[in-house]
Amino acid sequence: DVKVTQSSRYLVKRTGEKVFLECVQDMDHENMFWYRQDPGLGLRLIYFSYDVKMKEKGDIPEGYSVSREKKERFSLILESASTNQTSMYLCASSSQGRDYGYTFGSGTRLTVV
């Protein structure tokens, strides 16, 4: 069974901490994505990557950075966490081309206090 694994389901961090959210996929997918999901706002794209060491800004990149050193791993970094970054974070991957859609991880619910 194909999988996208997010390292934590629930995370609580303090304001100002540096936070790493890890995502690993075992499907040899080229494309990987980070979204945040908030009530009433739907899914918003933070960053995405089409290849190793490649990254592109999505719709709301401010306050975030990413790292993709290996094809299977895409990390989201909150350099200095703030309370407005409290959210559900979803990682997804897909193959080149359109046939397969996204495969999502289970999500990480981050609370910044």
Added chain:
Amino acid sequence: AQSVTQLDSQVPVFEEAPVELRCNYSSSVSVYLFWYVQYPNQGLQLLLKYLSGSTLVKGINGFEAEFNKSQTSFHLRKPSVHISDTAEYFCAVTDNYGQNFVFGPGTRLSVLP
């Protein structure tokens, strides 16, 4: 640019009743359409997709959707819902390249006993 509209933010329905969740899209190019379901505190799971061919697409859990190009719609239907169908449903569109998806805001389906 593509966009997706889901006019109904919440749909309550009694168990064993039929349901239709509406999705309309806009795009200047050919599109490929998807429905995803999100159960509480989980990631998104693919329900069904339209890539080409028959405009009536069948998915998992008894759901189906019909692609209507003239009305730019991709409505999701189920003839008889169960309590376990309570979830949030997202319509999504991608273009020929399939790398970036645009998601609708979601429809929360609540199945009542």
